[in-house]
Amino acid sequence: MQNQKMKDPPKWALRFFRWFCRPEMAEDIEGDLMERYHAKASEYGQKKGKRYFIRQVLLLFRPGIIDFRKLFFLPNKGPMLKKHLQFTGRQLLNAKNYAFINIFGLAVGIAACLLILLYVNEEWSYDSFHEHTEDIYRITTLENEDGTIRHLANAYPPLAPLLSSTFPEMEQVCRYFPYNLSVKNPENNLLNQESSFFFADSVFFELFSFRFEQGLPEKVLDQPNAVVLTRSTAQRYFNTQNPIGKSLLLEGNISVQVSGVIEDLPDNSSLQFDFVAAMPLVRKVLGDWALHPQHSWYYPPMYTFAKIPNKADAERVMARMDDFPKEHLSARLAAQKSFEMQPLRKVHFERLEGDLEPATSASVLYILLAVAFLILAIGCSNYINLALSKGFQRLREIGMRKVLGANKNDILVQLSVESFVYLLIALLLALLFVQITLPGFNNIMGRDLSLWENSNWQLAAGTFAVLALMGFLNAVFPFLAVSRFKLTNVIKGGQSLTARVAGGGFIKNGFVIFQFVIAVVLLVATFTIQQQLRFIQQKNLGLQAEQLMIIPIRDDSIQNNFTAAKEQFLRVPGVTSVSAISNFPWDRGYYNFITTISGQGKSIEADLQTLLVEEDFISTMQMEMLDGRPFSKDFGSDASNAFILNEAAAKKFNVQSLDGLRINMSGVAEGEPKIGEVVGIVKDFHLKSLHHQMEPVVLTVAPVSYFLDNFVIRLQTDDLDQYIGQLSEVWKNEISERPFEYFFLDEAFQEFYLKESRLAKVFSYFAILAFIIAALGMFALVAYLSERRMKEMSIRKILGASIFHIIGLLSKDFLRLVLIAILIASPLAWLGMNEWLKDFAFRVDLQWWVFVGAGLITLSIALGTASLRGLKTARVNPVEKIKQE
Amino acid sequence: MSKHRLGEFEEVVLLTVAILYGDAYGITILNEIESRLKRDVSIGSLRTVLSRLEKKGYLTSELGEPTAVRGGKRKRFFKVTKYGQKALQETKEQRQQLWDAIPRIAFE
Numbered sequence: 001m002q003n004q005k006m007k008d009p010p011k012w013a014l015r016f017f018r019w020f021c022r023p024e025m026a027e028d029i030e031g032d033l034m035e036r037y038h039a040k041a042s043e044y045g046q047k048k049g050k051r052y053f054i055r056q057v058l059l060l061f062r063p064g065i066i067d068f069r070k071l072f073f074l075p076n077k078g079p080m081l082k083k084h085l086q087f088t089g090r091q092l093l094n095a096k097n098y099a100f101i102n103i104f105g106l107a108v109g110i111a112a113c114l115l116i117l118l119y120v121n122e123e124w125s126y127d128s129f130h131e132h133t134e135d136i137y138r139i140t141t142l143e144n145e146d147g148t149i150r151h152l153a154n155a156y157p158p159l160a161p162l163l164s165s166t167f168p169e170m171e172q173v174c175r176y177f178p179y180n181l182s183v184k185n186p187e188n189n190l191l192n193q194e195s196s197f198f199f200a201d202s203v204f205f206e207l208f209s210f211r212f213e214q215g216l217p218e219k220v221l222d223q224p225n226a227v228v229l230t231r232s233t234a235q236r237y238f239n240t241q242n243p244i245g246k247s248l249l250l251e252g253n254i255s256v257q258v259s260g261v262i263e264d265l266p267d268n269s270s271l272q273f274d275f276v277a278a279m280p281l282v283r284k285v286l287g288d289w290a291l292h293p294q295h296s297w298y299y300p301p302m303y304t305f306a307k308i309p310n311k312a313d314a315e316r317v318m319a320r321m322d323d324f325p326k327e328h329l330s331a332r333l334a335a336q337k338s339f340e341m342q343p344l345r346k347v348h349f350e351r352l353e354g355d356l357e358p359a360t361s362a363s364v365l366y367i368l369l370a371v372a373f374l375i376l377a378i379g380c381s382n383y384i385n386l387a388l389s390k391g392f393q394r395l396r397e398i399g400m401r402k403v404l405g406a407n408k409n410d411i412l413v414q415l416s417v418e419s420f421v422y423l424l425i426a427l428l429l430a431l432l433f434v435q436i437t438l439p440g441f442n443n444i445m446g447r448d449l450s451l452w453e454n455s456n457w458q459l460a461a462g463t464f465a466v467l468a469l470m471g472f473l474n475a476v477f478p479f480l481a482v483s484r485f486k487l488t489n490v491i492k493g494g495q496s497l498t499a500r501v502a503g504g505g506f507i508k509n510g511f512v513i514f515q516f517v518i519a520v521v522l523l524v525a526t527f528t529i530q531q532q533l534r535f536i537q538q539k540n541l542g543l544q545a546e547q548l549m550i551i552p553i554r555d556d557s558i559q560n561n562f563t564a565a566k567e568q569f570l571r572v573p574g575v576t577s578v579s580a581i582s583n584f585p586w587d588r589g590y591y592n593f594i595t596t597i598s599g600q601g602k603s604i605e606a607d608l609q610t611l612l613v614e615e616d617f618i619s620t621m622q623m624e625m626l627d628g629r630p631f632s633k634d635f636g637s638d639a640s641n642a643f644i645l646n647e648a649a650a651k652k653f654n655v656q657s658l659d660g661l662r663i664n665m666s667g668v669a670e671g672e673p674k675i676g677e678v679v680g681i682v683k684d685f686h687l688k689s690l691h692h693q694m695e696p697v698v699l700t701v702a703p704v705s706y707f708l709d710n711f712v713i714r715l716q717t718d719d720l721d722q723y724i725g726q727l728s729e730v731w732k733n734e735i736s737e738r739p740f741e742y743f744f745l746d747e748a749f750q751e752f753y754l755k756e757s758r759l760a761k762v763f764s765y766f767a768i769l770a771f772i773i774a775a776l777g778m779f780a781l782v783a784y785l786s787e788r789r790m791k792e793m794s795i796r797k798i799l800g801a802s803i804f805h806i807i808g809l810l811s812k813d814f815l816r817l818v819l820i821a822i823l824i825a826s827p828l829a830w831l832g833m834n835e836w837l838k839d840f841a842f843r844v845d846l847q848w849w850v851f852v853g854a855g856l857i858t859l860s861i862a863l864g865t866a867s868l869r870g871l872k873t874a875r876v877n878p879v880e881k882i883k884q885e
Numbered sequence: 886m887s888k889h890r891l892g893e894f895e896e897v898v899l900l901t902v903a904i905l906y907g908d909a910y911g912i913t914i915l916n917e918i919e920s921r922l923k924r925d926v927s928i929g930s931l932r933t934v935l936s937r938l939e940k941k942g943y944l945t946s947e948l949g950e951p952t953a954v955r956g957g958k959r960k961r962f963f964k965v966t967k968y969g970q971k972a973l974q975e976t977k978e979q980r981q982q983l984w985d986a987i988p989r990i991a992f993e
Contacts (some may be wrong), residue, residue: 025932028948031958032911032928038954039912064936086925 109379215260391700542685641676
């Protein structure tokens with residue numbers, strides 16, 4: 001006990017205890033702690049004593065002993081806090097403009113940031129709701145076609161069984177096949193064409209965790225005729241009846257039974273479907289070959305997923321995937337196909353051919369995030385800038401506080417309280433802005449975001465953390481700036497002080513430049529994106545996409561009676577011509593056949609992209625022939641022996657004239673290859689988006705009607721709606737019992753550029769915001785400056801300076817900053833937009849005038865803002881200002 | 886229904902304070918509970934109970950003299966009030982009543 005070397009307990013623990021403990025208990029508890037510590041230490045030794053002490057302190061950290069006021073850093077001087085709030089209120093009212101600019105700028109910044117964060121948060125949460133998300137991989141296919149490699153999102157039916165027998169690491173392997181078919185409720189004869197119908201293996205609902213309302217996830221797909229519906233689909237077909245056990249008819253004759261109902265799918269799922277039916281049904285819909293281990297390597301596409309619970313296993317499987325085709329597929333297939341594993345979480349961010357839902361590129365998200373934070377930064381720099389300027393103005397106030405006994409901490413607290421109150425108001429305002437603008441934003445982004453969702457708690461926590469940090473920084477900056485000055489100097493004021501105040505310009509100038517750099521970059525980006533979009537709109541596509549109606553044909557009975565159906569359509573007034581095409585290449589690509597071009601002393605074998613059409617296709621699409629003639633029924637034999645090349649194909653094969661040019665195409669018809677001559681060259685036409693290069697394409701008349709999958713109907717009318725009604729009548733009465741579906745080609749084309757037009761809109765709004773905030777900040781700075789130089793300006797005026805001269809004096813410095821900003825921003829914007837334009841195979845060049853235009857707009861906004869305030873100063877009666885003092 | 890309701894730990898602490906009559910402060914109470922009941926009690930949990938009992942009026946306290954081993958801090962001595970005594974009495978009687986009500990056969 002009396003040991004002199006007895007050490008004290010850990011200081012930090014004691015200090016921590018003293019800090020949180022209620023003052024009325026502190027003394028006796030600390031005594032107890034010390035006494036106990038000494039007893040323990042002498043009995044068991046220093047180490048144990050210390051450990052005991054620390055544990056006891058931690059156990060003391062409990063309600064009943066903690067002083068909560070200290071815990072939340074509340075000044076224990078309650079009345080002082082009240083005073084601080086009072087002062088804040090006065091400051092706010094005293095300089096309303098200043099407060100408005102501060103708060104409004106911040107609020108706009110926070111609101112923009114929140115909107116973007118909401119969006120990005122949702123995007124990043126894609127597919128995260130599955131229990132096994134991290135363990136699920138999609139098996140994608142690399143198809144090697146004559147040297148060009150296509151990366152397909154899907155695989156084919158025989159792959160899954162092969163995989164699960166080869167890789168025991170794969171706990172579950174599941175395929176699904178999305179199809180478009182007609183569904184009918186035999187009880188009320190409700191009939192619809194359903195485009196989101198999945199056929200899936202029975203483990204589907206074990207692998208993916210969708211929420212069930214009725215049915216057991218492990219059991220629902222066990223029966224070979226089972227089908228699971230989403231809540232709203234069940235409602236569509238059965239209204240309020242219990243759908244379980246009820247029958248539905250697929251394609252008019254395949255009966256299936258509802259075995260389960262799941263909740264409607266979350267928006268952030270990359271799997272979107274209305275129905276999931278048991279896999280064996282595919283055989284009934286497509287034929288027995290559909291799941292055949294040899295005959296189904298090209299169709300139907302099966303999206304294939306595997307669950308590998310262990311990361312190390314997954315990596316091993318990934319490494320072995322390269323050799324998999326060689327070891328397990330026939331040599332011919334192995335040369336064509338190889339496979340890759342894509343983690344489920346990446347599915348939404350990598351667009352592969354055949355993906356059903358649009359992907360979001362991660363880079364767009366990063367760009368949006370960057371823009372959002374930059375806008376926030378503009379708002380913040382306004383705040384700090386103004387606070388700095390104001391801080392100097394308030395030097396005297398702060399000096400007086402010090403004289404009256406305030407210490408450094410008190411002043412920091414005062415500034416913090418002020419900053420937090422401003423921030424709080426800004427935050428509330430921002431929430432209001434978000435609430436108001438969210439519907440519009442959702443509209444632009446094609447989302448259904450909402451501010452008040454449980455899943456947003458991270459976002460809320462993050463926002464508060466950022467705001468707390470901002471509040472603190474916003475207080476610390478001015479505090480540091482102000483506390484540099486000596487008390488006596490501050491009170492005295494005088495020449496030396498003003499000189500030193502003026503020296504703080506570096507940060508201020510930096511902020512102004514920063515703000516305008518961002519504004520200019522955004523402006524250039526907006527201009528360029530819009531220019532590219534306009535270019536796309538005006539681009540000659542080599543065909544007339546307007547008033548061109550496409551009706552998908554989903555039934556061979558329609559295909560077999562194609563000519564009759566065509567006659568029926570042609571009878572509708574306003575329909576000028578009708579034809580058909582095999583498929584539109586934008587989602588699944590073209591058909592590919594082994595093709596040989598020969599004649600003119602050469603013979604080239606090539607894997608040519610092929611469009612199978614009907615004779616009137618070229619005239620219906622209003623494509624332009626460069627050479628030769630279009631297909632025509634007049635020649636009688638066009639169906640069996642005519643080909644047309646597009647310009648790109650002609651260029652590829654260096655075709656000078658059509659003389660004796662022959663094509664041999666195998667695989668397109670049963671048995672014999674199709675042989676014939678090239679009868680014409682058609683001008684390049686775009687059926688894919690302008691992101692893609694022009695590909696060499698050969699057109700030929702479909703040898704069997706089986707290939708004709710879409711009606712192409714040219715309308716010539718001002719009243720589309722009326723004719724759509726008539727066409728629908730014709731469809732119903734004469735052609736098919738299937739539901740009437742159609743779309744217009746130009747609208748389909750618009751969807752290619754959805755991403756870009758969204759970006760254009762978002763950028764243009766953000767550019768406007770950036771300008772508003774930057775201009776507000778500049779306005780306030782000019783205002784502050786002119787107030788300080790009021791006397792100087794008044795004297796100048798008396799000595800004969802003109803109004804323009806004075807405005808010039810006041811705004812000269814700022815305009816220089818804006819010019820610097822434009823110079824910095826232009827190369828940045830140029831680099832960025834050049835990168836963006838690379839996405840397009842067909843694009844505008846960056847124009848010099850875009851930069852000049854953006855610069856001029858920026859300058860005039862800056863000048864306008866500056867002179868608005870400068871004018872006020874310049875028009876003041878000088879006598880008023882000079883006689884003061 | 887009695888208006889006094891003592892928790893188990895509250896009762897233990899109150900009794901211990903009574904045992905230590907005149908010398909009941911944090912450490913002696915802790916030691917007493919540890920040695921008699923073989924029970925580990927932290928300073929924190931003891932102190933919260935003590936102040937709760939004081940707030941209810943079962944205990945009073947006053948500060949003693951500072952000693953060197955306590956880093957110059959004073960002890961806070963606790964004493965059971967009349968009210969506290971009554972509470973203990975009542976608790977004991979309630980227990981006794983319950984004991985008396987057990988039929989002999991139950992524990993055979």
